[in-house]
Amino acid sequence: MANLPLKPLTHALGSAVGYGVSRLRRPRADHREEEARRVLECLVEAGPIYMKLGQLMATRSDLVPAEWVESLRTLQDDGPHMDEVATRAAVERELRAPLNSVFREFDPTPVASGSVAQVHRARLIDGQEVAVKLVKDGVPEHIERNLRLMGRGVRAAERLVPAVAAADGTRRFTEVAHLFRSQADMILEATRQKQVYRNFAGHPYVRVPRVVPELVTPRLLAMEYMHGIRGNEAHRVDMEPARLARRLQDTIYTMLYMHGVAHGDPHPGNILFSESGELILLDYGITVELTEDEKWGLSSFYYACTRKEWEVAARRFTEHFVEGRERLRGREKEYTAELVAVLEHHFDLVSDRWSTVGYFRDVSAVLRTYGARYTTSFTKVELVFLSCEGFASQLDPDIDIWRNARKFTDRYSPYMSREIRARFDERFAEQIPGSLRMRDRADRVLVAPTHMHRYFFPSTYPLFVREARAGRVTDVDGNEYVDLSGGYGPHILGYAHPVVTEAITSAATAGPVNAIGNEPEVEFAELLVDSLPGAERALLCNSGTEAALTAIRLCRAHRRRDTVVKFEGHYHGFSDQGMVSSWFRFTGDKHAPEPIAGSLGSQRAVVKGTRVLQYGDIGGLDRLRAEADDLACVVVEPLPSSTATLDREFLTALRERCTEWGVPLIFDEVVTGYRVTYGGAQSLVDVQPDLTLLGKIIGGGLACGAVVGRADLVEMCRSTEDPFLDYEQRAFAGGTLSGNSLTCRAGAAVLRHLRDNPHLYRELEEKTERLRDELIESTRKRGIPCRVGARGAIFSLNFSHRSAGVYRDRMAGSNFKATIALAYYMRRHGVYIPELHSFLLSTAHTDDDLAVVGKAFDLSVAEMADDGFFVT
Template sequence: MPHEIIFRTGGFMRDSWRLLPHLVSEGARIVGWSCVFGLRRALPGGPGDAELLRGYLLRLGPLYVKAGQVLGTQSGVLAGDTVEQFRSFFSDLPPMRRDQLRATLKRSGEGLFADFDEEPIAVGSVAQVHTARLVDGRRVAVKVVKTGVRERLAAASLILDALIRGAGLLVPAVRHYDLAGHFAALRPLLTGQCDLLAEQARQEAVAENFRNHPYVRVPRTIPAACREDLLVMEYVRGVPGQDPGRAGHRREDLAARLLDAFNTMVYFHGLFHVDPHPGNFLFEPGGRIVLLDFGLVGRLSEDDKWNLSSFYFACVRQEWERAADRFTTTFAQHPDRARGSGEYHAELTGILRRHFTTETGHWSTMSFLDEASRLLRRHGSLISTRFSLLALSTLTGEGFLSQVDPQLDIWRNGRKFTDRFSPYLSDDLRDTFERELRDRTPITGAARRDAARYLVAPTHFDRFVLPAAYPIVVAKASGSRLTDLDGNEYVDLSGGFGPHLLGYGHPVPAAAIRRAVDSGGVNALGSPAELTLARTLTAAFPATLAVLANSGTEAVQMAVRMARAHTGRQRVAKFEGHYHGFSDQGMVSSWFRYRGEANAPSPVANSAGAQHSVVDQTLVLQYGLDESLHRITDAAGDLACVIVEPMPSVTGGFDAGFLRRLAATCRAHGVLLVFDEVVTGFRVTYGGVQHLAGVTPDLTCLGKIIGGGLPCGAVVGRPDVVGVARSSGDPFLDVHSRAFVGGTMSGNSITAAAGAAVLGHLRDHPGIYTGLERKTAWLVGELRSHVAALGLSCEISGQRSLLGITFDYARPKLIRDRLAGSHTKANIALACYMRKHGVYLPELHTLMIGDAHTDADLELVGRAFAQSLAEMTQAGFFSFESTPPVPARSAP
């Protein structure tokens, strides 16, 4: 502690010398106006305390005005007349002098504007906004930093920091609340508000996050015209946030939309407005919300978002023991100190239960955190400063919401937000579908319930993380159709997650399997079928050897081991969001949880039981970013291989240019490049994506289709690399220099016969791939037309038999952002609605079509999709208003 104080004092002194004249001026201002405030307050018949305090803060400068703006939102904390005094901070702040404005324009805006209105349309504590016209004729809004504000903010923040630290030595409450730590988190942002180039970058980032949003708009900036003290952006008209009654939209709906926008910024974007007071919002006709002023923007890490979401998710489900533990993990500075007390845990669950149930009608985050922080303090801990900015944002935002709609039930609408993005069906939706499906699938439902007594099926009945709401039990599968135990028939869009490109029960693999069974079905021994399959694979990938496995997961494990054996290096690099099977390595940062910066991710396990050393040693990259190539170069000395899905299943597209640069980088540093084409191999074209991209990896992992519907995997690649799995003939040499990748069932004659037959059929009938391209393009266009007709935020993507449907307004580039913010509830519900209309699609999974799908099948899918969207719209799934959607009851 003493060293920390000395270090901070040293920093204080360095800043003090630089800002000495401003510190003297600010100090004198504080002392002088404090005396005036005290004298005026003591005089009888003077102005009230609220008016005095407003004037006092106004004269102290921009840092204190910011405090007044926060106070102006706190109708639940301050008396009504007091709040009204502070609300005038939003509209009645004084502008800078005209000569100062002209000097700034001459210095920074020379030649930018054809005309400039010197009368500001808005004045803030740090800057003011004007309208202008650029030389190219565009009308713009121009934000201009007030003269002298930079120095005043820096000096005032330095003085306030010193005062808080000094008070901490004398006042226990200051220490207990760690006000110094919280202010330290805020101070860089407060003093950095004057850099409008940095603000321009923040504004563009937020605008990109909300691009295509149905009711949130962020003015686009004009980067070429922006300067450090000038921010030029498109001009937007609207009703000021202080006057929501003039917006022409129900106040309760405006408040619900504002809350939804706040939650979206925090939990999905991790980039949120720290200062959401009314002066930073406009309302456009139709209830559209315009976000303004990004001088204060907070960021949350992937871990922060995960921890916050997991805490509130437990509260929504009223799992108080779990919620208490997650609260401590998320918010406590010293979680182990608090956890050591049983009394603490019991008290915390009581606080959570009360605030998240009985007091939700007048929810206050400040009240909740105040009570929780006092509990933590009694048990030797503090509220973490990691969320200081979020706490300020929430404090201000909830005050603004209460002004827009004093009756807003923040918690109820927050639950609606959670419900929309939860992978679990809400109670009302579950009840509806229980009624819908009970009569249609009684036998299937009974079989599913019975299976829970003796089977764990993580892929379908008990799907990991993203549970299947109503998994079916298939009695028969033929061509493109599935029939469940109750006799209901569906057009299938799952394709068995990949293998059934030709359809179910296709005569070619069926005949091959019968012949293989009649021949005895051998394994752990060579057979003609094994030789034929290996020969067919290596013909599809010239100049390669093949080694067979039992699944795609095994193929990946084999490839990684061979790469390590060949290079003598240990580390493996993979890409964020790419799934390579259920091995510890394959699931690192794979498809649900992420960590670290977007351009330099950190590894994180996606399953309990993963070996920490394997996870921690994995280098995680970002697909499509050249920063990933630099990181490979830096780590090349330790890297055995880089494994990648060349066409990630989640995105359904590939970047040929990036794949070529990736291959060149790996080749230059002796790092092996491994393509995981378990899904795309022989599906997108004969062979795989590498033939479309023109890139030849060192190793290719295959599975699914190459087994003809039976379990199979393979690695094909450079003979010198795959050859490391072949015995040297010397047992002592084998142990030290050869990679063992054998399996009893690998290359068994039945699977090999089926796979060889399917690959031979695909090779001899190239028109299958042409047909799949045509069918995919038609279906994507058909589904998009129904989305457009209803004006919904839904992304339909697809090519070469792979399709994706995502209810999301955003079009993010990174997988971590694609999975955050998707309307999960709608995606799950769509699967249930489609089933009523004779189509089976797996919830939250890539959709697949095959050669067996006829044009009539796809037309049926299109009609079912249109009907489902219409019913979901009627049920309120796509409403963002304050009333939660109640699913419509429709006949089976």
Template structure:
């Protein structure tokens, strides 16, 4: 267990400084607030004059003006109270902004702020924990640390657990309320008198920040934030957050585990290498911003500790910033443009995302040219001496000239980076902040960076010259968004397959690979299975019938209907995407309602609605996501009208009930491929909720249907939807799809024998090739083979568990944080220390650079691993094949680790 070590006596002694002024009287109404604010304004004016005079006199005789001014400013801030002390804590990290000697004066804010008087401490405890004298085995009334808002005391719970109590100082809540209220009024006056203040929009900016400052006194809110950050870093290799004792905490007392480590202001005592410690600190700050979207705004040395083996312990979450999914996307895309030197694009992304109410800026060439120069200067020309403060100074100065400002979210992020980078520069003065930032953003950006590509150009291109020649041919006629020109995550080294048999592929260059894609699902029996070949050959010889009724169409529909039981009816289509489009149209026609709900991260084909919030970009709060398109050209009105839910969330059921009057259907993957699992209890509750409120349930089992079990995930979960979308396997290796479901619903697609009624009440879902005899024959043959050989599913399940176990063992042996999910032939793999439940969090934490690289390392060992890493086994995989895959994975991880792909 970690415990907290006290700093030595000499280091703990604060330099002489005035105590903060006594706290104002209780603010219990608007009148008292105005009176206290007026008093605060007078006091602020008085001490500005006093310290201004002192500064003028001191500068005449001071040997070191920097230190002299720093001491005066420190004394002024300390005298004025907690809100002003926060500014001093930031200054204590900025040896790049002021001299090291000057910064040292402010660093005493980290542990040198005076604690409450003993009587004040007792008053707070009596109010918050009346039985505090008997509640704890021990309670140390001497504070081990004191800050501007609270102080920390050691204690022992009745069960012997050592803890610390973070206790809000007496009167600080009112003091912050008054200080922020006063500053707001001063800014409003200044806004009316001075154009510069109006140009910066200081009033609105401070109004957004003000609640965050006052909330620092709410220990229950801080406990929730600390718990969220603890959960985010659960399993992290070098970051720890003390556990919160929620049942022991109150509004003004936070109880947490006691930890023993070296205080952040004494990082030089850590025996772990300083450059690596600094890099870890920067990595932590960037992880919180880019991945979690929940970041420590004030990561100064007083808010962190270190162990001798380089573990970073984060403390004090009173001031935490939040980046939305849109903010994180904008930040990543902005950095990506800067890394690539695309300055005009970077200006557009920065301005659109982080400059509110200023659309006119992008049409002003003087602004865009000047901002390009700022970005180029900091991200390119002087990047080896990167300074967030310098960049912010130049950027905000330019924005002020154009009567604009940055958003509050970006301001808080800038403060976090500013403070964090100041700390890492103290730990390692030689650190290259921008180079580390580049490596970090590179790991988690949706592209294969130049340095990764260079590793494979010789290795892979020499292996597949003919495939690469087609890929790079400027006259190539085919545009292939699934392989040659893959959307969003482009494949640098696509394969052109000449033949496939069983579980093996042979490309046009003669290389053979064990395949882990199974054609993204259709080939559950393996490529070129005799079952399908025989049926296809026979149907071809019978004439390849389409657009007319044929015996194979009837046979396939009957096999599908029998698999789901009851009075199931079936409509055939040409693909899984088509089946989704058909199902949604049938649902709208049947219910007479227009709106559709879907789940975040669930992909339903490439239709406009199927891709909403599907697999790459997300928006809004996790509990109530905003719909967002994952493709340009999608119909905006349709996207906006989609209700987006979270799988497994009780809140989703409440939202369905709330919107039931307008919802035709809810569509979802009952067993999401990226999660390789299902939630039977949630699916049951979902169906019950929708039935109760007259909303249809559509299961998209295009991937899971007849793969995870005969019938699909619904047979495993024991739930029956109104409609089921099918594809992949039911085509027997050829393009095919179907909608199966309750007779009364499916018959919405059947003619009424009255053309006028049809146009008013029936859904048209026809297609020239739907139910063509070749596809139908192949599909029926494969499904009947699966039905008659149930041991296939048993074997696939055991093979899945076998390979999953071997992959996990290999990752542990190499020491690479890896999440391997696998069930019933479906696998997903990500390099992440956490186990997030939401798809948005899985995407945020995944090491995309390593994920893409793994595909190519595996390729060099004779295994084709799909770059998107949804792996699908088939019946043709033997245990020997899986051993080859596991060995290739172990060798690939070792090679990648030795070449610096992973952070330990």
């Protein structure tokens, strides 16, 4: 069939009718092989769209006869192709150059040929081996003719058949037609392939060919040649079929749930395997792209199903993936009950015999009953699931699709599974019984959102500390731990450092003073102003959150504007503004994020009045140019603690734009101030903000915050001595305990000690680098995907193969469960780190402390690997 020509659809239909008549004349039961041959011929003659249907059918051995599957598999990589003369002419036409001027070798016989394109093996002049994907002559035109014909049929059916009209047939067909047309666009395919390549860079077992960008044209795409075993020959792979099938399913789910860009056609012809079981993903003619909101919806829906919270699952599914919800008004109760029955049946009662076809069929029936329908995006997801399930079932006929899906969803949720929790319950009941009793006692009277009842990531096994000294803490059970929390940052000198203890004791003996002028307040402000480049004034408050609130108010008053610019993933305290787009919920395009509330209860107007950009995206800054006159300020973490990265080029560009537009620039150095160096991160990059937010370290372990910077901005809260003018031209700032003598004396003692001992920063950086390298080596030698960022005693650890990139990319694919569990494993080995939070070193940590941390981490990741936290 190598040179079988493409024939008109009418010819194919005629062949099918002719075969049907012959079967009526000879109604025997042993014609399966002839059926398979005729079906294959009809699909090939009908053209690429129908061949694509045949490729999908070839993965559904549970739905079509085995003889059909065997015959249709040839469509996956052994379809009709152009002859040698036509192939050479097409390549030279696309490259606009003789073949031998680009390739040292070019095999005109394709190594694979699908419904749209054929793939050739070649070698470039420089010796690089490449695969050349070439769209077959006539295919784009053939696709267009068939789509026009099919479109007319759909439109006619929509007029005549109520069910087609109710399903919005024309619009859905238009979406599908777009997918088919894009398959013949190699420039678009190259863009998609490069995106998936970046998403899987560093992955332990998924490989994507690298595109050769200079050899991409509308109908030709050259890429790295990858050797592998064809999907239909997976029995040659040296890996258990069940494990190989799980890898396939996990890969597709990772693309859908985490990356939001998924291979849309994962049939055996588009996937190779290495002998050791690596997956090589080919052909990006069809991809499925989900928005951040759709990813959230998909994950939250399936997570509710894993917890058997059926009504919650029904609500989430309806909210994110059902159109025509207005037709449900007044019938929500009945609709929900029917949908819940379907969910419970498939996800619980028959989950060990999971059928994607049956699940979608039953959900569709419920939606049709109430005049609703799937969204287009979920229809695409359905096709990916169907193809993935078909191929995975071929690899492992006994695969438990839902059990694997449940494990996947569980791995990326922040909460422990029943099995893991039971294991830790037993271990910690023995190790920290006193802390657990204190936890239960506290639960009856206290809500502690900072350390026990943490938003998103509650602590199941919190410690209650009896004593803290130097770099260690001792809990109420007498267990000692090397502490890497540092109180979320304040204790850079460790606990109970003599200079701090003496300062607090003397201030307490003299009588703590607040809301009255005192000398420590003035001395403290002098130290703050002298320490930061270009600073002129300081305003004291009680926390980093207060500092951010106050600074933004001062800028709004100064500019007489309301709009605030911040960056995705950056946290500026727990105010409505500070939390916008700061957690793990994002929306909008990655390169043009839209603001979203960080918490229920946030004021909608505040969220709407925030512009969100990506840290490190210099091009994105120009989005602000058109609305620069409406901006009150820009606030940024110059060294985000969540990634421990510092981008000098970006911060320089940001400073230049803000100066050009006259918009105040605020650096949030609540974490980094006096930790990375005495003058903060701004000193490392030599970029001077208009205002700096400070907290944590400057309080010496006591509650404190400050806004430091330009005099004209800070003095927006200084009285004019005219109450009417104050109301017209000044902003209010206050706080009964702001500038109290106890905090100011402690903070001043810490700052003076750090200023007078610069060697402490050199030693901290050396310890940081040493520990970082040790942590990286522990995961590397075990093949565990893990990213460790570290700078200035700040550590960011993420169990993922993906590099930092923009914040949402870092979060996509993060193994939250493993990161949280790491904290509990480390506690078993004498190290305290907070669940899913950056951890920190102090000057009090000794070499012995670092040795304990390194050993504890090595033991912990080994135990976690044995306990199944990492997919292999």
